[in-house]
Amino acid sequence: MTVDASNALLRWYVVDKRPLPWRAQGEERPDPYRVWLSEIMLQQTTVAAVRPYFQKFTGRWPTVEALAAAEEAEVMSAWAGLGYYARARNLIACARTVAAAGGAFPDDEAELRKLPGIGRYTAAAISAIAFGRRAVVVDSNVERVVSRLFAVKRELPAAREEIYALAGSITPERQCGDFAQAMMDLGATVCTPRDPSCGICPLADSCAAREEGDPQLYPLKAARSRRPHKQGNAFWLQNDGHVLLVRRPAKGMLGGMLGLPTGEWGPDVAPRQGAPAAADWQEAGAVDHVFTHFALNMRLYCAEAQRREAEGSWWPVERLSEAGLPTLFVKLAERGAAWRSAA
Ligand code: ADE
Numbered sequence: 001m002t003v004d005a006s007n008a009l010l011r012w013y014v015v016d017k018r019p020l021p022w023r024a025q026g027e028e029r030p031d032p033y034r035v036w037l038s039e040i041m042l043q044q045t046t047v048a049a050v051r052p053y054f055q056k057f058t059g060r061w062p063t064v065e066a067l068a069a070a071e072e073a074e075v076m077s078a079w080a081g082l083g084y085y086a087r088a089r090n091l092i093a094c095a096r097t098v099a100a101a102g103g104a105f106p107d108d109e110a111e112l113r114k115l116p117g118i119g120r121y122t123a124a125a126i127s128a129i130a131f132g133r134r135a136v137v138v139d140s141n142v143e144r145v146v147s148r149l150f151a152v153k154r155e156l157p158a159a160r161e162e163i164y165a166l167a168g169s170i171t172p173e174r175q176c177g178d179f180a181q182a183m184m185d186l187g188a189t190v191c192t193p194r195d196p197s198c199g200i201c202p203l204a205d206s207c208a209a210r211e212e213g214d215p216q217l218y219p220l221k222a223a224r225s226r227r228p229h230k231q232g233n234a235f236w237l238q239n240d241g242h243v244l245l246v247r248r249p250a251k252g253m254l255g256g257m258l259g260l261p262t263g264e265w266g267p268d269v270a271p272r273q274g275a276p277a278a279a280d281w282q283e284a285g286a287v288d289h290v291f292t293h294f295a296l297n298m299r300l301y302c303a304e305a306q307r308r309e310a311e312g313s314w315w316p317v318e319r320l321s322e323a324g325l326p327t328l329f330v331k332l333a334e335r336g337a338a339w340r341s342a343a
Helices: 003-016 032-042 047-060 064-069 072-079 086-100 120-131 140-149 160-170 176-189 208-212 317-322 327-342
Strands: 229-239 242-247 282-290 295-304 313-316
Touching: 003 176, 032 047, 032 064, 032 086, 032 120, 047 072, 064 086, 072 086, 120 176, 140 160, 140 176, 140 208, 229 327, 242 317, 282 327, 295 327, 313 317, 317 327
Parallel strands: 229 295
Antiparallel strands: 229 242, 242 313, 282 295
């Protein structure tokens, strides 16, 4: 890409950038805390899903010190629904590390990468966007733009390093944060996966895939192996308008989150395996939920019991929406509540 193309992209960004709440509003550089928070939330998650969470978090915890001082359970419950819960545990750990070191995020990529939850992409994004330092910022949107710009013939994921090097070859020395975000916005709004709008693209004249005639062919991808299937049992145990919730172990799926008790998750799990108490368990259907690496079919069993018969916290059924349950358990709890009403 020539200097002209890079300038065309930056000019496009001035006019067409998305108004996102973590971007600079008048000031020259945005607040590093808000940049970091948004980048952690945006890992694996869309801008539309992140917006309300970002507003909630910055409203409640406007600084890294405030977040560092928050109760872990409160932060986990505020995160509920965003998914990939290891991010929330790392978020707290990172906030506490930064606050303990004086409250300033480092501006250097290598230093940023030492912090919990910050990998190559996130370190580069924070360094460029919050501090204006030169860094090569490649997320999946940028990956698509670069693979088209250069018509990269190697398939993903093997092509990742080649694409990173090509992205490095076009990253300018100045206005690095704007350049990175311009590439991301271009990928999100113009150079889209299925229907790129080449007619309005500021990079159209430099684009090899466009020249070839079929830009949506890129990025080439190796055939995906099928997601494995797992089964599991979840248990709705109720007593006098309350339901039993347990906090999941810190390590593992949905770690650190509140949920209904479950047994093991595996390829072939016996009915009622993992029940939290001896009770007259009744089947109440099943819920399907897809994680990145497997699809889960969760059967639900429901029963009544005395409180002393099970360990956990008894939560008022009418106030379950305040429990901060991950989406899998929201779906299961809806079934449990329906069973309760029908009983
Ligand atoms: N995706 C992740 N970070 C982003 C940002 N700063 N701007 C646009 N899209 C993004």
